[in-house]
Amino acid sequence: MSSLKGTFDQLERDVLAAMAKPKKSFWLALAVSSLMFAVGMGCWGWQIYKGLGVAGITNPVGWGVYITDFVFWVGIAHSGTLISAVLFLFRAKFRNSFNRTAEAMTIFAVMTAGLFPLIHLGRCWLFYWLFPYPNQRLLWVNFRSPLVWDVFAVSTYFTVSLIFWYVGMVPDLAIVRRYTTGVKQWIFRIFSLGWRGTRYQWEHYGKLYMFLAALATPLVISVHSVVSWDFAMSVVPGWHTTIFAPYFVAGAIFSGTAMVITLVVPMRRIFNLETYITVSHFESLAKILLFTSMIVTYSYIVEYVLAFYSGHEFEIAHFLYRSFGDYKYLYWLMLLCNSLLPLTIFVKKLRRNLTYLFILSLFVNVGMWLERFVIIVSSLAKDYDPYAWGTYTPTLIEAGITLGSFGMFFTFFLLFTKYLPVLSITEIKEISE
Amino acid sequence: MSKQWMFDEKADFLAKLRELVDGGVDPHDLETMTPFPVHEADHILHTRTSRLRFFTLAGTLTGLIAGFAFTIFTVMDWPLITGGKPLISLPPFLVIAFELTILLGGILSFVGFLALARLPSVKNVLQPPKEYGNRFVIQQRGEE
Amino acid sequence: MQRREFLKLMGIVSGGAVLSSCGEDPHKKLISHVVPREGEVPGMAALYPSTCTECGAGCGIWVRVRERNPFKLEGMPGHPINDGALCIRGQASLSRLLHPDRITAPxxxxxxxxxxxxxxxxxxxxxxxxxxxxxxxxxxxxxxxxxxxxxxxxxxxxxxxxxxxxxxxxFNHEAIRFAGDALFGRKSVPQYHLAEADVLVSLGADLLETFVSPVNFARQFAAALEKEQRWYHLEPHFSLTGNRASRRLVIRPDSEPYLLAWLLRAVPARRDLPAAVAAAVPAVTAEAAARQTGLPVTVIEELRDALRASSNPLLLAGGVALAGNNGRLTAVLAALLQWSLDMVGRTVDYERHENYETxxxxxxxxxxxxxxxxxxxxxxxxxxxxxxxxxxxxxxxxxxxxxxxxxxxxxxxxxxxxxxxxxxxxxxxxxxxxxxxxxxxxxxxxxxxxxxxxxxxxxxxxxxxxxxxxxxxxxxxxxxxxxxxxxxxxxVIRDTEETTPTLQAGAPPPVITIQEPPADKTLVVVPSLRTFDGRSRVLTLLHEIPDPIATITYGNWVTLSVADADTLGITDGQELDIRTSGAGLRLPVKTHPQLAAGRVMVHTDQLDGLALPRDASSGEPLGILPIDSWQATGTRIDVPILSGSFTGAVGRGILPHDKPHHGPAHGGDDHATEHPPATLYPPKEYSRYRWALAIDLDRCIGCSACVAACYIENNVAIVGPDEHRIGREMAWLRIEPHLSRDGRMFFIPVMCQHCENAPCEAVCPVYATYHGSEGLNQQVYNRCVGTRYCANNCPYKVRRFNWFDHEWPSPLNLMLNPDVSVRPKGVMEKCTFCIQRIRQGKDHAKDQGRQVKDGEFTTACAQSCPTGAITFGNLLDRSSRIYALAQSPRAYRLLEGIGTEPAVYYLSKKRENA
The missing domain is CATH 3.40.50.740 (Rossmann fold)
Structure with a gap:
């Protein structure tokens, strides 16, 4: 019979095995993602030098791939917080095996997302003008603008998520320092703040965790609502609708959960964490995926019903264009990926098949990226004045920067898997007895 | 003279703790170290609820008030009409105030935690004390 | 540095400046002279009189000059030719002076x-x-x-x-001069007094585009509007002139002689024709005329009745009507009608003729x-x-x-x-x-x-x-x-020794048989509004501004009817191969909803070397050519077509009095000032000025003179065809052709509407755009960070973004208006109601201690408009023209249902389906 301590020691060894000397495949993956990142940075540099004209955005479609990427990455970030904070408040124990990874995903996704408002600016070297700092010219920002709300929401989200992630990691960093030596140990000692696990430390820690979770929950909802209001606060047909806030939040959780599955299925295999992340955990994630997919599908239906029921010429014209116009192939592909394919999760055998879930999650990610693209581009392409109607074709620069964003995300994520514990060891211990 | 007990099992640890407290030891003299929070220990030791909540409250209230105060101040300082909307536009300002509520609430909670948990402990970083790993430890401070 | 050194340095610099300003090229310096010329104040523009020479019409201009550099041409008010207006080519002609490709030395x-x-x-x-x-x-x-x-x-x-x-x-108007010579002994192009006519019948002549003196005719047309002139324009194709006429009648190409011959006999003569001449005119019945021209009998009878009832008619033929095999005959028959209905000496003026004798x-x-x-x-x-x-x-x-x-x-x-x-x-x-x-x-x-x-x-x-x-x-x-x-x-107007001609008694017209018009498909060669006969092709600005009919900027094309495009299975941009008279033409196609089937329009300067057949008697190149065969080649050429759709505007609140069904229930009332839309906010108060614009769509001919004026006044960049193909034209003001529910074409000039509830202002994160106290939507270039949310939110899509930095290759940079900043890349720009002119006007008035008077200054677009379609002014001034226009029952605003409350009023008569 193994003691609790013995189980815990084994747990620690298993998790920290992932932080051992990296294999060649790790270096290869890191090299590839770093290369992608570098390509993205190069493209951005070229864009700054030449001007935003090197991208495909134009009149009337003034926003394109960059804003799609922005909303995409912020959406992905949300699932992490859902798993960490919201499921914590619901006392869903199954969250504990992947909430660290999910939170890390949130941090890196928010960082990646946060670059895009800079990338899409015409004069990005003046990006700091979006922050309300006291200045010699006595200028302030326009708080009525949803873009300023974005600044506040995304900064808040990043800060609170970082605090939450870091605070959650402190006891685990204390564990890691036991297993390291030399410079590495110094680093872990500093970042674990001298944590000892005393009762009063745990007590305050527990309260902090709960308050942060309680604060993060409305934050999750508000941040993506604010991001969706970038569109809903405009007069553009197809954007100007009150359904956007819940629709986008559900969509965010949907795409984020898919990304969690995309990341954790291979990670579990590579690091041999099958004992700790079980098929049932994935099944629960799959159920979340299905549920949010159904909310998103419902939102699609409601959008159409509202448009036609309203009799609003411009809304009706827009929705006909969205389904049968220049971007119709993207639209129907999006429906396939977001609404139809996730329905297969109703089949128990499928939702317990990790390979199937992995492939499905890739489709969902593609579908959710397409959803944002279709909403942004098709609404702008044809709105009120027929003279101004036009189309948008992304250029290689935009593809390069999108590629670079994935490179950035995966670079950070790979480094995370190597240098930080990928499971929340402490929380798994908490539920193991 | 301080005493120390180490256990591999949580049940043993709790039993000893109960025994000590029932035996009349002052809970304030007892210090425990565990690999994860053990709520039963809190019960046994009759601890007071953490005072962290005051930090959180202070943070959120400051954020809320600051949100409205700042936005209204800037708009009165530089009154520009945009889109025919009134100068003091409460719905947008509410969004800002909401975000600031969460932000300052989170930051102040974190600061409060550091203060209350007495972290970072420079002494412990520079001269790390004994590591107990996954054992449950009770330490009793003795009188000198 | 020490003060002494500083003073020394200043002394040297200023001395050097004085010395260097003698004899050196003034254009190398921003402020060309330390001591300015007498009467010139640095910073204030001087006006020099001159005449535009881009075509031969001779419009008088004032040249606006700052520090020795001309930066704007404006029509000279009161000038007998153009009275203050200037056409698109005239505005662009300034760039001819400063063109980098000019020959600079022998x-x-x-x-x-x-x-x-x-x-x-x-x-x-x-x-x-x-x-x-x-x-x-x-x-x-x-x-x-x-x-x-x-x-x-x-x-x-x-x-x-x-x-x-x-x-x-x-464009030598050979046929007109031949007819004048044969009938009246005057081999000249007469002056046509459009404004005095109560009934105007024009065949083919593109009076408002390139015919002889288009700005003058546009001015006269505007004057004639006050008098409710009935204007019938007959043409085989589609032109801005025809679109503007009270009635545009689509006639079979080269069939004009049938109609004119019938009219000569059907309308009672007011001055006698010699018997020989009268007998020589072919006898055409109403049915034959109707059949040959393709017009219904009722229509040609309406023409007859109008001419019969008119007191001072004008009938003229020119341009495309004289470009077929029957060209000379048409001109002669038209001249006979002019004589017969006593127009010669009244609306047809040979005394003060146009100078084409040589x-x-x-x-x-x-x-x-x-x-x-x-x-x-x-x-x-x-x-x-x-x-x-x-x-x-x-x-x-x-x-x-x-x-x-x-x-x-x-x-x-x-x-x-x-x-x-x-x-x-x-x-x-x-x-x-x-x-x-x-x-x-x-x-x-x-x-x-x-x-x-x-x-x-x-x-x-x-x-x-x-x-x-x-x-x-x-x-x-x-x-x-x-x-x-x-x-x-x-x-100066000098006395003339010329006299009114009389019909030469012994002059039977030499050609009297009507040749058969082309049976089926014809190629119609038309002059180009933008390049005249092609001479203005060197001016890049004229390529940057779209042709109003096709909305194509760079490149060559042919215009095709929608029906023919369907038959051929061809769409916009696809290449059409046309075979005519043994020669061929291959150009991409642009369809137009108003062009009749069987006609293909091509511009004179876009023939790509196609050798035109000659008229048998005159030797002039023909402009109406039968098409032997045509087919789509399958090649797609990426022509920059700026308009997204000509036909999509119905029911959207863009066309006059054509609101979307869901709009606020105003019944039939479109007054902007009564029944304001429901709002949560108190009404805005304006104290001294509230600037607004009124655009009379019944006057706008779509000539795009305003667009050219705006480009030059505001340093708007020319971006080239590659950018146009993806929609990045920089025009602050554009002419939008829209087809209405009852099949009429409207040319709607659209610029920033300076909305009171501007959707663009609310979403700018840095306050780079806000609402000024005088009703203007201000754009602050140096604050803009380029998020482009404002452009997305503008329902009129009038905001233009600078995707790249722009160049003005020397010496074109001398043409930049010093009062308007040049925008760098990453910054949004749009129409400002010429705020630099508003500022100057207000400063001037302030110096004199008074309010700005109505008409004291105006925007560049309003100033250049040949028909006076655009009016600018202060809505708070109840005696101003803009106030009266805004109150007119003809007034409406674009997309009013959104609730933007624009400051631009469009005027158009409400019509029953006509």
Whole structure:
């Protein structure tokens, strides 16, 4: 019979095995993602030098791939917080095996997302003008603008998520320092703040965790609502609708959960964490995926019903264009990926098949990226004045920067898997007895 | 003279703790170290609820008030009409105030935690004390 | 540094500035003189009078000059030709002066066929040498010349023994002059008094686009609107002129003689025709006329009745109506009708005719062509020719001259192979005058010394006449007593000795049989609004601004009807191969909903070398060509078409009185000022000024003069075809063609609407755009970070983003308006209601301690409009024109249902389906 301590020691060894000397495949993956990142940075540099004209955005479609990427990455970030904070408040124990990874995903996704408002600016070297700092010219920002709300929401989200992630990691960093030596140990000692696990430390820690979770929950909802209001606060047909806030939040959780599955299925295999992340955990994630997919599908239906029921010429014209116009192939592909394919999760055998879930999650990610693209581009392409109607074709620069964003995300994520514990060891211990 | 007990099992640890407290030891003299929070220990030791909540409250209230105060101040300082909307536009300002509520609430909670948990402990970083790993430890401070 | 050093440095710098300002090129300096010229205040624009020479109409202009640089041309109010307006080509002509590709110095052709720059002494010496060695005839071949230069050329030809060839002009109105000569003994183009006519019937002539004096006609049209003139325009194709007429009648190409012959007999004559003439007119029944022209009998009877009931009618034929095989006949029949209905001497004015006497028809050049081919010409001097494709025999024979001297500003095709090129100064750098109409003399006065090493033609000729005069002195002598008035006013009207002609009794029209019009598909060659006959192609601005009919900017195309496109299975941008008279044309297609089936429109300057067949009697190139066969080639050419759709505007609140169904229930009432939309907010208060614009869609002809004026006034960048293909044109103001529910085409000028509840202002994160206290939507360039949310949120899509930095290749940068900043990349821009003019106007009024008066200043677009369609003013001034227009029952605003409360009012009569 193994003691609790013995189980815990084994747990620690298993998790920290992932932080051992990296294999060649790790270096290869890191090299590839770093290369992608570098390509993205190069493209951005070229864009700054030449001007935003090197991208495909134009009149009337003034926003394109960059804003799609922005909303995409912020959406992905949300699932992490859902798993960490919201499921914590619901006392869903199954969250504990992947909430660290999910939170890390949130941090890196928010960082990646946060670059895009800079990338899409015409004069990005003046990006700091979006922050309300006291200045010699006595200028302030326009708080009525949803873009300023974005600044506040995304900064808040990043800060609170970082605090939450870091605070959650402190006891685990204390564990890691036991297993390291030399410079590495110094680093872990500093970042674990001298944590000892005393009762009063745990007590305050527990309260902090709960308050942060309680604060993060409305934050999750508000941040993506604010991001969706970038569109809903405009007069553009197809954007100007009150359904956007819940629709986008559900969509965010949907795409984020898919990304969690995309990341954790291979990670579990590579690091041999099958004992700790079980098929049932994935099944629960799959159920979340299905549920949010159904909310998103419902939102699609409601959008159409509202448009036609309203009799609003411009809304009706827009929705006909969205389904049968220049971007119709993207639209129907999006429906396939977001609404139809996730329905297969109703089949128990499928939702317990990790390979199937992995492939499905890739489709969902593609579908959710397409959803944002279709909403942004098709609404702008044809709105009120027929003279101004036009189309948008992304250029290689935009593809390069999108590629670079994935490179950035995966670079950070790979480094995370190597240098930080990928499971929340402490929380798994908490539920193991 | 301080005493120390180490256990591999949580049940043993709790039993000893109960025994000590029932035996009349002052809970304030007892210090425990565990690999994860053990709520039963809190019960046994009759601890007071953490005072962290005051930090959180202070943070959120400051954020809320600051949100409205700042936005209204800037708009009165530089009154520009945009889109025919009134100068003091409460719905947008509410969004800002909401975000600031969460932000300052989170930051102040974190600061409060550091203060209350007495972290970072420079002494412990520079001269790390004994590591107990996954054992449950009770330490009793003795009188000198 | 120490104070002493600082003062020393300042002393040197200012001394240097004074010294350097003597004799050095003023254009190298931002402020050209430390001590300005008398009467000039640095920072304040000076106005110089002159005349536009981009085409031959002779519109008077004021040139706005700052620190010695002209940066804007404006029509001269009161001028007899254009009365304050200026067309799209006139506005763009400023860029001709500063064009980087202008010839900057005399050139001599080397043995290898290249050109090398030489000095004037060398070039003139070469010319003199050629003249002395010539051993043959010497010929002077020029484009249409009027005024003192024409007199000087005559004198020169006499003195230096040159033969003066007929003048070359693509649009020589040969048929009109033939008819005038045959019937009245006047081989000239009469002046048409449109404004005085109560019924106007025009066949084919694109009066408002390029025909003779389009700005003048546009002005007259505007005046005639007050009098409720009935204007019938008959054309086989679609033109801006036809669209603007009260009734546009689509007639079968080259079938006009049937209609005119019938009208001659159907409408009772008011002046008798000689019996021989009357008998010679073909007898055409109403049914035959209707059948041949394709017009219903009721319509031609309506024409007859209108003419019969009119008290002062005007009927004229020109342009496309005279371009078929029946061209001369149509002109003659039209002239007969003019006589018969007593128009000659009243609305058809031969006394103050347009000056086209010296212009040659194709046949007039036969002698010269023969002489050239026989190598009889020793020296050929050509001046101000743009192309000779309409006289291919002459074009090909030019090389027969032993020595060719070319006077020009650009290397147009006729100058290929010239031995010496003498570069001409632009009219803005020269002294001169023009007499576009008999008795109307318009001044040309230079703004500065020639930018390059060029001379005016007058100075060149006087040099060669060796009499020591310069052209300025020559002009002064020639003007004599009218000189003072000419210099003061910019124009003079002189008495004419001409008299009203009478019908020559013994003059039966030589051609009287009507030739069969083309049966089926025809190619209709039309003049180009933007490039006239192609001469203005060198001006890039005119390519940047779209042709209003097709909304295509760069490139060549043909216009096709929707029905034909369906039959051919061809869509916009796909290439069509047309076979006509044994030759072929391959161009991409643009469909137009108003073009009738069976007609393909192509511009005169886009024929791509297609050799046009000739009229049998006159030798003029035909413009109505039967199409033998046509088919889609399958190639797709990416033509930059700026409009997304011509037909999508119905029911959207863009067309007049055409609200979306869901809109607020106003019943039939579209008054912007009654029933304001429901709002949560208190109404806005304005204290002294509230700027607004009114655009009269019943006057707008779609000519795009306003667009060109806006480009030049506001330093708007020219971006080129690649950017246009993806939709990145920078135009702040654009002409949107929209098809209405009842099948009429509206040209709607759209610019920033300066909405009171502007959707763009609320979403800018940095306050780069906000609402000013006088109703303007202000854009602050240096605050803009370029998020482009404002452009996304604008329902009118009038905001333009700078995707790249823009260049103004030298010397075009001299044309930049110093009052308007040049925007860098990453910054949003849009129409500002010419805020620089508003500022100046207000400052001026403030200096005088008063409010701005209505009409004291106006926006660039309003100022240039030939029909006065755009009105700018202060809505708070109840006596202002803008206030009256905004209250008119004709007023509506674009997309009112959104609730933006725009400050631009559009006016259009409410029509029952007509």
């Amino acid at each position: 050139r001599r052709r080397t043995n290898t066929g290249d050109y090398q720059d030489v000095s004037w002494e060398q070039a003139m010496a070469d010319v003199e040498q050629a003249l002395s060695e010539s051993g043959g005839r010497q010929v002077y071949l020029a484009g249409r010349t009027t005024g003192s230069l024409a007199a000087l050329i005559d004198e020169f030809c006499r003195t230096r023994s040159f033969d003066r060839a007929p003048e070359v002009e693509r 212009v040659g028809g194709a046949a007039d050049f036969a002698g010269l062509v023969d002489a050239l081919s026989d190598k009889q010409i020793g020296v050929l001097l050509i001046s101000r020719l743009y192309h000779l494709d309409h006289v291919p025999s002459l074009r090909d024979a030019l090389c027969g001259a032993r020595f060719r001297v070319g006077l020009t500003d650009f290397m147009y095709p006729p100058y290929d192979g010239c031995d010496v090129i003498l570069p001409l100064s632009h009219s803005l750098e020269s002294w001169d005058d023009v007499e576009p109409r008999h008795g109307v003399i318009s001044l040309i006065k230079p703004v500065f010394r020639p930018l390059h090493d060029t001379l005016s033609e007058g100075d060149i000729l006087l040099q060669m006449m060796n009499n020591g005069l310069n052209y300025r002195t020559y002009l002064a002598r020639r003007w004599g007593t009218i000189g003072r008035e000419l210099l003061d006013q910019g124009w």
